[in-house]
Amino acid sequence: MIRIPRTVVPAAVCLTALALLTACTAGAATTSGGYAGAQMPGMQQQAPMTLAMPQPITANPNDPMKSQLRAAKTFDLGLLLVDGTGYTIYRYDRDTTDPSRSNCNDACAAKWIPVKTGGPAPVDVDQSLIGQITRDDGTQQVTLAGWPLYHYAGDSEPADTSGQGADQAWYPIAPDGKKITITQDQWRENAFGL
Numbered sequence: 001m002i003r004i005p006r007t008v009v010p011a012a013v014c015l016t017a018l019a020l021l022t023a024c025t026a027g028a029a030t031t032s033g034g035y036a037g038a039q040m041p042g043m044q045q046q047a048p049m050t051l052a053m054p055q056p057i058t059a060n061p062n063d064p065m066k067s068q069l070r071a072a073k074t075f076d077l078g079l080l081l082v083d084g085t086g087y088t089i090y091r092y093d094r095d096t097t098d099p100s101r102s103n104c105n106d107a108c109a110a111k112w113i114p115v116k117t118g119g120p121a122p123v124d125v126d127q128s129l130i131g132q133i134t135r136d137d138g139t140q141q142v143t144l145a146g147w148p149l150y151h152y153a154g155d156s157e158p159a160d161t162s163g164q165g166a167d168q169a170w171y172p173i174a175p176d177g178k179k180i181t182i183t184q185d186q187w188r189e190n191a192f193g194l
Contacts, residue, residue, distance in 0.1 A: 066151065067119025067142065069130065071175040074159055080172045080180055081144065083151065084120060086158025090150045091179055093169040097146030100133045104150065112163075112170065114141040115149040125175050145177025 068084030081089040090112065094103045104112050117132050117140040131143040142149050152163030152170070163170050164180070171179035 064119045067116050069115075069119070069122040069125045069142070069144070069149075069175075071124035072159065077161065077172065077180055077182060079174055080159075080161075081125070081149070081175050082159065083115070087151055087155055088159060088161050088163075088172050089115060089144075090152055090163055090170050091144075091147040091173040091177075092150065093171070093179070095148050100131060100143045100146045100148060102133065102135055102141060102148040104148075105136050109135075109137075111153050112150040113153060114139070115151065116140060117142055129177060144173060144175075147173060147177055149173065 065084030066087070069089065070082050070084060070086075071079055072082045072086065073079050083089060092102075092104055092112065095101060096103070102114065104114070114135060119142075122130060125144070129145045131146070132140050133143055133148060135141050150170075152166075154162050156162070161172050161180075164172055171181060174180055
């Protein structure tokens with residue numbers, strides 16, 4: 001006598017019911033190629049979900065979403081500041097905070113794009129820490145805790161931090177204005193004991 005474990009019987013019953021339901025539904029096809037009456041009573045057909053794809057940093061410095069400040073919790077680096085499209089915001093150690101002043105101009109500002117004023121309201125960021133300065137070229141730049149804020153043109157996707165540690169002066173900034181010095185590699189080494 002062959003004994004079937006008790007856990008196999010309910011699974012077999014469910015699979016049989018699913019096969020019968022599929023067979024009955026497939027038989028309801030109409031000649032036009034659609035299905036007539038194939039939907040279960042009380043169930044509504046849903047449209048497929050569309051997921052927004054990340055947008056690259058554009059050359060347009062006036063994109064308002066690039067000027068929005070948001071706090072974002074990342075898996076490996078904790079809370080960091082991003083813009084409205086999810087791209088990392090940086091601070092530059094060679095800038096000054098008292099008074100606030102940017103020391104990144106001309107070619108530097110082409111690579112490290114200043115965060116311009118005029119974006120939507122910040123999200124999960126203390127409004128009292130946000131300010132602005134007038135740059136050497138006359139444009140307005142957003143500051144956080146006195147630090148002028150930048151995007152890195154080399155970041156290719158949201159939450160990318162490829163500019164971190166560049167020239168030992170560029171770092172992602174936390175929503176409280178502190179720099180984030182731990183890298184993703186260092187976090188992995190600590191987390192997984194590598």
